[in-house]
Amino acid sequence: MATTDTSKLRADLETERTDLSRQLSELEKDGSAAPDFDENFADSGQVAAEQNENLTLAANFRDQLAEVEAALRRLDAGTYGYCEVCATAITDVRLEAMPATRFCIDHA
Ligand SMILES: [Zn+2]
Numbered sequence: 737m738a739t740t741d742t743s744k745l746r747a748d749l750e751t752e753r754t755d756l757s758r759q760l761s762e763l764e765k766d767g768s769a770a771p772d773f774d775e776n777f778a779d780s781g782q783v784a785a786e787q788n789e790n791l792t793l794a795a796n797f798r799d800q801l802a803e804v805e806a807a808l809r810r811l812d813a814g815t816y817g818y819c820e821v822c823a824t825a826i827t828d829v830r831l832e833a834m835p836a837t838r839f840c841i842d843h844a
Pocket of ligand 1 (some may be wrong): 819843
């Protein structure tokens with residue numbers, strides 16, 4: 737990690753956090769809106785399936801967002817870039833590809 741430019745990683749993580757927050761709020765906006773379908777035409781089964789899909793997506797985004805925020809906290813704390821299992825420094829290549837990762841390649 738000593739040679740890694742953490743400001744770039746931080747910028748990547750912050751971009752990802754912004755993207756995830758936006759996608760999440762768009763999903764929640766859709767999901768929480770009163771169902772405005774016409775009962776004569778709407779297939780309620782399909783509506784339910786779409787809502788379920790949105791919930792799954794939202795949960796997914798929320799998980800990713802939590803990972804990104806945790807990575808930013810580790811950057812602040814100076815503990816970023818070490819595997820949580822074996823405490824080995826995670827390779828720069830891996831961190832660049834997956835900035836929010838908490839594990840080395842062996843423990844991914
Ligand atoms: Zn490890």
